[in-house]
Amino acid sequence: MTATTTGMLVGAVLALTALAFGFWAFVFVAIAMAIGFGIGRVVEGKLDVRGLADALRGRRSS
Known part of the structure; x- marks a missing residue:
């Protein structure tokens, strides 16, 4: 089980x-x-995370 799957499972249980x-x-x-998927x-x-934050701030276009 990958960390992504585990994160989604924990989020779903909660x-x-x-x-x-x-x-x-x-x-x-x-x-x-x-949130579980993202974690x-x-x-x-x-x-x-830095690339995502930069994209949300408009510092990167792609």
């Missing part, structure tokens, strides 16, 4: 725990899975 509380729990599921990609070294 989100499903909150699912019993209604619609906002669904929103939490999506956010938790995205997993950073741990694997497949996501360059």
